[in-house]
Amino acid sequence: MHKLLLVLVLSGVLGQNNPDLSEDNIAVFDFEDYDAEYLDFQKLSDKFFDPPMSSRPGTFWCWLNGDVTKASITKDLEEMKAKGISRAEIWDVAAVYNPEDEYGIGPQFLGDDSVQMIKHALSEGKRLGMRIGMVGSSGWNAGGSWVAPEWASKALYFSNFELKGPQTFSGELPFPELPDHSPKDASGKPVFYKEVAVLAIPENMDRKIEQLDDIIILNKQFDGKVLNWEVPKGNWAIVRFICSNTGQTLIVPSPESSGLFIDFLDPEATKRHLGYILNRLGITLKNAKESGLSYIEFDSMELDRATPWTNAMDSIFHSHHGFDILPFLPVFSGWEIPGGNDNFLYKFNKTVSDQLIFSHYTTGRDFLAQYGMELVAEAGGPGPPIWNTCPVDAIKALGNVSIPRGEFWIRHRNMFLIKEVASASHTYGLGLVDAESFTTWRRWKDAPHDLKKYVDRAFCEGLNTVTIHTFANTRPEHGFPGRTYHAGIDINPGTTWWKQARPFMDYLSRCSYLLTQGLFVADVAYYYGDKAPNFFPEFHDVPEKPGLDGLNPGYDFDIINTDVLLNRMQVQNNRIVLPDGMSYTLLVLPDREDIPDKVVERVENMIQSGAKVLIQGSKLAEKMEGNILTGISIDDALAKLSIPKDFTSESGLFDYIHRKIGKTDLYFVRNKTDKWVTDYCSFRVNRAKPELWDPVKAGQYKIRNVQNVNKITRFPLQLAPHGSCFI
Structure with missing residues (x-):
């Protein structure tokens, strides 16, 4: 038999004397048998001390106005590597603010001179053991000077x-x-x-x-x-x-590199666009593995207002719904059809969402996979009021790329798109949850102490891959602080704290490594309806971690869509399970109109197989067959199922996320306040012997004064202002 082990990783806790911690560094692990599980745990410990390159942060690497040199490319990559950044994402982009023409004008993106610079970066990345990616255009979104009107938006x-x-x-x-x-x-x-x-x-x-x-x-x-x-x-x-x-062109491309957006509803346009990029770089199916290019990124879908269309839209619509779209076109010119326009617009918007996801994201992912490359994409919004024209079911869009990416900003419109992205990654079995990190309009104001509280919140929402926004290429002749992108945190050798940057990068790496291990623990799968566009939260204004009405923050959840519910969910031993190992206690169908009959039928079958389902709409509950929960909150439903909270702190000032790694439970906990807090914390783990691992100092410590009562582990925890912890 093995003893259960609970691991606590706490940063900021050792700043004051803490009698509940033993400062004996843990070198011998408390297992009764020396076996495979011990070796797995030893590997976890070793990589916590020295995180692998795959867990280290990456960065948007701005080539402002396309103006770079081979020497500056080499210097940038060497500086990144020395400070613990393992991944650079080439981004040819405009210098929006260019006083007195301080920024030079570089070559056209993917012109001959540009290609030589990119190939040099790929070569240097291989030499340094770094991953090199590239944004799939100058500026964003997908397109360029090579896009002809026939295959443009x-x-x-x-x-x-x-x-x-x-x-x-x-x-x-x-x-x-x-x-x-x-x-x-x-x-x-x-x-x-x-x-x-x-x-x-x-x-x-x-x-x-x-x-x-x-x-x-x-x-x-x-x-x-x-x-x-x-x-x-x-x-x-x-x-x-x-x-x-539409005539929509790239957003903030370098001066010589403007061009049309591609037709996002045409899969051939996506393949043609990606094929052009790879062809210009001389990358073929035979040499792709040696090319040094790991992935291509599509940025957020920021479209001009219009009625989306493509050459084959009439046949696409017919294949989805079985009837001709032409008699319904008057809806788009201000007419009302019999029965109102809503039902047709619902079907049309769903068609646009499904077609864009297939044409752009699924097709792009599969095309690049042939070359051993990945598609990284900010495919899930954010939605209104940030962007009112992104037309997709966000969970499905994010689930159809290789690595889903969100974004979080510092003090700007409460933009914090992580929970939705994490839900897509969890429910589609993708593993990584990436984000454009620390985006801001603030210039040279925020150092690691300020940045930490934002990334810790993102970690608690599911982030496990950090892509810093941005690292701008700069050269000695540009002086200090040098050149920077107009809307990104300033992290490059021109920043005053660059020489002291390594500990912060190590902190991000240790957290990212641990948070990619095992599986996310959630009690609730929450169905967010069948409409398009659809986002979580539906209205993007998230000053705090987003939650669900009626669900205590001591429980966690994933958002699911129709595709996941119909095609990926099964029931085993009364739990709702996914093919990749994720499982949930409770499925929640909220009180909303957009729940199609096929979803109702599938849920009824799941109930017959033992699934626990809360139906929040009284009309749906009346016609639903099977043993359901209804008329109560999500909290009450979980209580009725005898499911205690996964984590609590008496003051409510701590936030958390929980992952399960084999038999090991790992929690990350953060102090949401700017004050020291000492609080009793409870963890839903039975007979645990917790340890504290400090990702700032890479220390490992035993925890004293532990109570194990009713399958709950409880002990006092002290956190510094905005301190954070893995538990």
Whole structure:
């Protein structure tokens, strides 16, 4: 038999005398048998002292205006490596603020000179044993000067014309108005457009269509310029719909590198775009492993307002829903169809979300996988009010990339997108939870002590991979503090604390390493509906760690979507389980309208197999078959199932996350305040012998005064201001 072992890692706890800790460094582990489990734990301990390169932070590596030299590339990478940064993400980007032209103008991204610089970076990365990635464009999002209008971003546009019948009409129809920046030829016509439909609608004052059969589709009577039609009696609204380019271009590209966004709804556009990048770098299926390029990154989906469209949208919609989209197009020109527009718009928005996820994220991931590379993507928003045009089911989008990435900002619009990303990683079995970290408008104001409280919150929400935003390339001739990106924390050799940066990088590395081990522990799987777009939280304003109504913060949870519930969840021994080992005690279906019949049927089957389900909507509860919980809070449901809180502190001033590594329970705990706090903490672990591991000093300590009562381990814990701990 083995003794259960609970590991506590605490930073900031040893700053004062703490009688509940023994400062004897633990070198001999308390197992009765010297076996594989001991060796696994010894490996965990060894890598805590010296985290592997894979756990060390990476950074957005800004090549401002594309202006770099081989010498500055080498110096940057050597400086990163010396300070404990293991991964650099090449980002060709504009120097937005460029007083007196201090920033030079470099070559066009992926032009011949740019390619030579990138190849040098890849070579130096291999020499130093560092991973090199690259943002998949200059600036963001995916696109470039090589993107032709035929495979660039598209939308649906329309024009109106009135006819009165009866008459024989032969005449031109007005061309729809397009955005000013949509690519046009010398005559002012779009370089690319495709006719979608010409519809005749009986006119009425309130713009309501009485029956869809009243709409006449005139595609056969229109040759692309002239409509020839025997007009029936009455007043008719003629609406011409076309698909053409939005004209949206890259956001803050370097000066020589602007270009169109690709068509995110066309999988061939994604493959063509990624293929162009790899081809320019000379990377083939045969030499990809030796190229030095580990991954490509797609940044947040920040689209212009438009009705998303692509060449094959009519057939895509039909394949999803089994009916023709053309009679429903008047919805986009201000008409109301019978029964209202909501049901059609729901289906259309779901189609756009699913198609974008497949075309851009799934296709991009699979394309790069052929080359042994990964797709990293900020695929999950944030949603409104930050970005109102990202059209996806965020959990599904994040679940369809290799490494999902969120972001957290310092003192800006309460942007903190981690919990959603962690849920996607957990429920799709991806392992890593990455984030664009420490983004800010504050210049040279925040040192590691200030940054730590933000990253510790992110760790408690599920972060386990840090990508610093940003490390800007700079050179000695630029002086101090040198060049920096306009919206990123300043971490490079120009920063005053750079020479002292290694301990902070080691801290991030130890935390990241431990938080990638084992599996996240959560009691609740919370279904967030079937609409698109969909985000968690739905309204992005998160000054504190996001939670669920009716759930005490002493429990934790994952957000799940329809795809996970239908295709990945099973029931074993009355627990809800996923293929990769995650499991939950309770499934919660909230009180909302967007719960489709197929979800209800699947949940009923899960209930029959022993799943515990809380139905929060009274109407759904009335028709749901099986033994359910309803009419109570999530807390009450867990209490009824005899599930105690996973972690509590008497004051409520501590936050946590819990992972299970074999038979070892590991908690990370943080002090949310700027004051010293001593508090009794309870952990849902039976007969544990806890230890304290300090990720700042790499110390390991036994904990005294431990109480084990009713399968709960309890002891006092002291944390420094914004101190943090693994338990």
